[in-house]
Amino acid sequence: MTYSEIYHSVKGAKKMIFNDYQKLAFTTAQYPNIGENPIYCILGLCGETGEVAEKIKKVIRDNNGKFTQEKIIEIEKELGDVLWYIAALATELNLSLDDIASKNLEKLFSRKKRNKIKGNGDNR
Ligand SMILES: [Mg+2]
Numbered sequence: 001m002t003y004s005e006i007y008h009s010v011k012g013a014k015k016m017i018f019n020d021y022q023k024l025a026f027t028t029a030q031y032p033n034i035g036e037n038p039i040y041c042i043l044g045l046c047g048e049t050g051e052v053a054e055k056i057k058k059v060i061r062d063n064n065g066k067f068t069q070e071k072i073i074e075i076e077k078e079l080g081d082v083l084w085y086i087a088a089l090a091t092e093l094n095l096s097l098d099d100i101a102s103k104n105l106e107k108l109f110s111r112k113k114r115n116k117i118k119g120n121g122d123n124r
Contacts, residue, residue, distance in 0.1 A: 018097035022087040038092035045085035052078045
């Protein structure tokens with residue numbers, strides 16, 4: 001099943017705007033050797049995913065695992081930072097976020113159709 005078929009099969013689905021986000025986000029990039037520094041983006045991505053984990057850890061530690069609206073908003077901001085670094089890394093590697101998202105959906109819908117969602121292995 002192609003992304004186009006998946007897209008048209010999901011009622012209410014809107015056209016993806018990942019590439020627009022990717023282009024706009026990258027205009028805010030400020031780090032050494034922009035355009036030749038995927039390592040910086042990988043390190044940033046790891047750092048920001050750690051920040052998401054830290055926020056959630058503190059919800060467990062300090063709030064009995066209950067996600068208040070305030071905490072959810074904090075986590076949302078960190079997820080935005082994760083998204084920024086994913087977009088920057090994709091740009092550094094000349095990849096398109098639209099293509100990444102489309103190929104991921106095609107993979108997942110293929111697995112779903114073949115009843116292979118569960119299990120291990122990248123190439124199920
Ligand atoms: Mg952050």
